[in-house]
Every structure is written in structure tokens, then in C-alpha cells.
Amino acid sequence: MNTLFPDIIDSTSSPSDALPSVNRPAAPASTPENFLSLNYPLRPAWVEIDLNKLKRNFELIHRDKPKGLQVVSVVKDEGYGHGALAVARTALACGASFLAISTVEEAMALRDRGIPTRLLLLGDRQEAEFPWCLAHDLTCCVSEPQSIAKLGQLAARAGKRIPVHLKINTGMNRYGVRWDEVASLVDLIASTKSLFLEGALSHFAQSDETDKTFALLQLAHFNEALDIISERGCSLKLRHLCNSGGFLDLPQAHFDMVRLGILPLGVFPSSVCRRIPGIEPVMSVKARIAAIQNLQPGDTVGYGMRFKAESPRRIAVLPIGYGDSFPRVRNQGCALIHGRRAPLVGGVAMDAITVDITDIPTAQLWDEAVIMGRQGAEEITVHEVARLKNSVSYDILVGWRTRLPRLYVGQDVLP
Ligand SMILES: *Cc1c(COP(=O)(O)O)cnc(C)c1O
Numbered sequence: 001m002n003t004l005f006p007d008i009i010d011s012t013s014s015p016s017d018a019l020p021s022v023n024r025p026a027a028p029a030s031t032p033e034n035f036l037s038l039n040y041p042l043r044p045a046w047v048e049i050d051l052n053k054l055k056r057n058f059e060l061i062h063r064d065k066p067k068g069l070q071v072v073s074v075v076k077d078e079g080y081g082h083g084a085l086a087v088a089r090t091a092l093a094c095g096a097s098f099l100a101i102s103t104v105e106e107a108m109a110l111r112d113r114g115i116p117t118r119l120l121l122l123g124d125r126q127e128a129e130f131p132w133c134l135a136h137d138l139t140c141c142v143s144e145p146q147s148i149a150k151l152g153q154l155a156a157r158a159g160k161r162i163p164v165h166l167k168i169n170t171g172m173n174r175y176g177v178r179w180d181e182v183a184s185l186v187d188l189i190a191s192t193k194s195l196f197l198e199g200a201l202s203h204f205a206q207s208d209e210t211d212k213t214f215a216l217l218q219l220a221h222f223n224e225a226l227d228i229i230s231e232r233g234c235s236l237k238l239r240h241l242c243n244s245g246g247f248l249d250l251p252q253a254h255f256d257m258v259r260l261g262i263l264p265l266g267v268f269p270s271s272v273c274r275r276i277p278g279i280e281p282v283m284s285v286k287a288r289i290a291a292i293q294n295l296q297p298g299d300t301v302g303y304g305m306r307f308k309a310e311s312p313r314r315i316a317v318l319p320i321g322y323g324d325s326f327p328r329v330r331n332q333g334c335a336l337i338h339g340r341r342a343p344l345v346g347g348v349a350m351d352a353i354t355v356d357i358t359d360i361p362t363a364q365l366w367d368e369a370v371i372m373g374r375q376g377a378e379e380i381t382v383h384e385v386a387r388l389k390n391s392v393s394y395d396i397l398v399g400w401r402t403r404l405p406r407l408y409v410g411q412d413v414l415p
Contacts, residue, residue, distance in 0.1 A: 163198035199238030208245030284373025302346030339376025
């Protein structure tokens with residue numbers, strides 16, 4: 001199963017006020033999904049997703065959380081590169097009550113694959129997207145009067161009364177209405193009979209660091225906004241503020257629901273946030289040794305001759321490169337082979353890296369190497385890869401290119 005290639009929406013058909021058709025053409029024959037189903041030989045480099053670990057992480061989170069606290073599984077950007085459908089199905093089997101995504105396309109790909117669950121669209125919508133949201137029961141965040149009016153009109157015309165969530169800006173200054181300016185929007189929604197204010201949310205700018213000063217200020221702003229909302233006579237069913245970091249470290253900010261993206265994937269958002277024992281990374285990246293070179297002293301490796309052997313060296317070529325999103329480093333980083341660290345030598349090419357296996361004499365052609373993940377007692381964490389790229393774990397998880405096949409382990413745990 002490869003969920004990375006949802007059908008493409010015909011961008012030439014502008015969604016007018018008429019509700020759009022849900023029929024779109026099937027995926028073309030050349031998608032990796034089809035390669036896999038045809039038993040096409042996988043390239044010897046891939047992303048492995050362990051669904052047993054994903055399920056276990058969700059179970060550990062459910063055991064850790066207070067009873068009654070609802071979980072939104074955030075599966076935007078293909079479930080952070082793990083496959084939105086696989087993460088969504090596992091989350092739902094483990095009791096998640098909502099799924100969240102960032103784009104209408106992501107939402108419709110889930111609907112097309114038979115997910116009937118409540119879907120929350122994060123971020124703001126263009127008016128032109130509202131007909132699609134209505135047709136597919138996607139829950140929108142709203143934060144300004146014009147889109148509330150438009151969504152209200154369309155819902156009325158369709159004979160529906162739909163839930164909306166008020167997005168409140170408590171200090172992140174990205175999306176949302178300022179926390180002390182919510183009153184008029186609450187009144188506007190209350191007076192729009194085709195809408196009802198089901199929820200209110202905000203988002204932390206910093207929740208996983210030791211210093212919680214700003215997070216607590218945002219929490220105070222959120223509470224201020226909630227007070228204004230209840231003073232206007234509106235009682236909210238779903239108040240939500242926490243991402244993974246907030247869920248772990250700020251129990252006083254849990255409210256009714258938490259929005260978890262990275263934690264169920266087995267990656268802690270920072271090195272200092274609280275740990276839940278037993279949580280393990282779901283994604284690994286692997287490749288097989290595709291060639292071995294024996295170097296004489298003075299021989300060099302790769303473009304720009306960036307590595308020069310001082311002594312006889314044995315070099316393994318792994319068929320994965322910056323074209324797969326491996327960080328473009330030189331003589332930095334390593335791969336795991338036979339449970340040991342093999343240092344990268346030379347530069348990273350588009351389709352290959354070279355590692356020194358002189359100290360791993362048993363390594364042979366087509367042996368498995370781990371680029372990210374665990375092998376034996378050794379582990380290359382996503383954070384370690386992120387450091388090579390001067391980036392963060394989130395960027396590495398979502399970054400692995402789709403030309404790397406996704407291999408799912410433990411498919412049987414899916415409902
Ligand atoms: C991505 C996102 C989340 C999930 O954050 P994690 O740190 O991955 O848990 C939650 N809320 C919003 C608004 C988001 O955009």
C-alpha cells in the first residue's frame with residue numbers, strides 16, 4: 001500500500017457555488033502504488049513504516065492521557081511522511097475522535113479512501129474551497145467575518161447547519177483572531193443559523209522547551225478568550241490548544257482535546273520535554289549495499305575527490321542520495337551496517353552515498369544498511385539526521401522523497 005499519491009484534483013474545474021462532483025479519474029498506471037501491486041522489484045532503498053510500533057505508541061498515549069481527553073490525530077503532509085491513510089486508520093482504531101489536515105486535497109484523499117471520521121482543516125480557507133468543505137463534511141477553522149458570512153450562506157443554501165471552530169491568535173501571530181477581539185465573531189456565528197460554534201482553538205509557539213513562560217502567557221490569553229465566549233452565552237463542546245509538546249508538558253492546557261502529530265510517530269518534539277516510556281520511532285530509512293570498492297592509499301572517492309584514502313579502505317555504495325532528501329553533506333554522518341556505524345566518506349550524490357566499511361569485514365553486497373533508525377544496539381535518530389541538515393525532526397520526517405518506496409510492516413494491525 002502506498003498512500004502518497006492521492007488522486008489529483010482537476011484544477012481547471014473551478015468550484016462555483018454548486019457542490020462539486022466527487023468523481024475523479026483513477027490514479028494513472030505509473031504510480032508507485034501500482035508498481036507495488038504489480039510486484040515490481042523495489043529499488044534497494046526505502047522508507048519502512050512499522051505499524052505495530054505506531055499502534056503501540058497510540059496505545060501508550062491513550063494509557064498516559066487523562067480519561068475523557070479526546071485526541072485529534074494530525075495527519076497533514078501525508079502523516080508527516082508516514083502515509084496519511086495508514087496513520088489515520090491506526091489512530092482511529094486506537095480511539096482518536098478527529099483527524100486534522102492542512103489542505104482540502106488532503107482531506108478529500110481521506111474521504112475518497114473511505115474515512116468517515118470528523119476532519120478538521122487547520123489553517124484558513126479560501127472562499128472558493130468552502131463548497132468542497134460542505135460537500136465532504138470538512139470542519140473549518142474561522143477567524144474573520146467575511147468567510148463566516150460566506151460559509152454561512154453556502155451552508156444555508158445546502159440546507160445544512162454545520163460546526164465551525166474559532167481560531168484564536170494567542171501570540172503565535174500566524175492564523176486567528178486576536179484573543180481580546182473574539183466577541184463580534186462569536187456574535188456573528190451565533191446569529192448565523194446555518195453555523196454553530198462547536199469549538200475554539202489556538203496554537204503554541206513554544207510548548208516543548210524548558211522555559212514555559214510564553215506558553216503560559218498564551219494559555220492565559222486563551223482562557224481570556226474562552227471567558228468572553230461564554231459571556232456571550234455560547235458553550236463550547238471542543239476547546240483545544242495543545243500539540244504534542246503541550247500534551248506532554250502542560251496538563252493545565254489540555255481542555256477537551258489535544259492535537260497530536262509527531263508524538264504518535266514515536267518522535268519527541270524536543271530533547272527536554274517529558275518522556276512516555278516505551279514510545280519508539282515508527283519510520284526508518286534503509287538501503288542495501290549496491291557496490292563495494294577496495295581503495296589503495298591515495299585513491300579518492302566521488303565528485304570533487306572529497307575523500308582521500310590514507311590506507312587501504314573498503315567502501316560500500318548505498319543507492320540513496322540527496323535526490324531522496326538525504327542531507328547533502330561531505331565526510332559527515334554515517335549508516336549502520338551489521339549493527340555498527342559506517343562513516344560517510346566523500347560527498348553525497350543525487351543517487352548514492354559512500355560509507356567506509358573497512359572495520360566491518362563481514363559486510364557484503366546487498367546487505368541491509370540503516371540510514372535512519374535502529375540496527376542491533378545502534379541507532380541513528382531523526383534528530384541526528386536533522387543536525388546534518390541544520391533542521392528539525394519534523395522537516396526530516398516529511399522530507400523523504402516519494403521516489404523512496406514506503407514499505408509497511410505489520411499491515412495486519414490495520415482494521
Ligand atoms: C501540526 C499541528 C499540530 C501538531 O503538532 P505536533 O507538534 O506534531 O504534535 C497541532 N496543531 C496545529 C495547529 C498544527 O498545525
